[in-house]
Amino acid sequence: MAYLKNDEESKNSAKGKLSSILSELGEIESSEALELIDWFLEKAKYFRKHRNREKFQKLPDKMERGDIIWVNFGINVGDEFSDIGTNGHFAIYWSQNGFQIIVIPISAEERQPEKTLSL
Numbered sequence: 455m456a457y458l459k460n461d462e463e464s465k466n467s468a469k470g471k472l473s474s475i476l477s478e479l480g481e482i483e484s485s486e487a488l489e490l491i492d493w494f495l496e497k498a499k500y501f502r503k504h505r506n507r508e509k510f511q512k513l514p515d516k517m518e519r520g521d522i523i524w525v526n527f528g529i530n531v532g533d534e535f536s537d538i539g540t541n542g543h544f545a546i547y548w549s550q551n552g553f554q555i556i557v558i559p560i561s562a563e564e565r566q567p568e569k570t571l572s573l
């Protein structure tokens with residue numbers, strides 16, 4: 455198995471795909487397009503570390519259910535929670551299994567209840 459840097463055919467294919475990504479982003483606001491590219495780069499670095507079995511950032515030792523933490527949810531599509539245009543959101547820590555952490559996002563937006571009860 456060759457590394458991408460040593461495989462000219464695959465490297466040329468990758469360059470074509472990166473060019474296609476730039477074309478897709480051409481009609482998107484510059485700041486958002488650059489933010490998405492930064493997100494891709496961050497994910498590529500995590501992927502490389504994972505493939506090379508390198509260590510990731512150490513997680514805090516003493517998180518307890520209910521702690522308020524700062525989370526970068528990344529850029530997501532559709533109705534998924536997304537951090538586009540922000541540096542993250544507060545969330546409630548719920549549980550952890552290895553490097554998988556379950557959190558409950560906290561919204562900064564006030565919402566009116568759909569129905570009110572009169573007592």
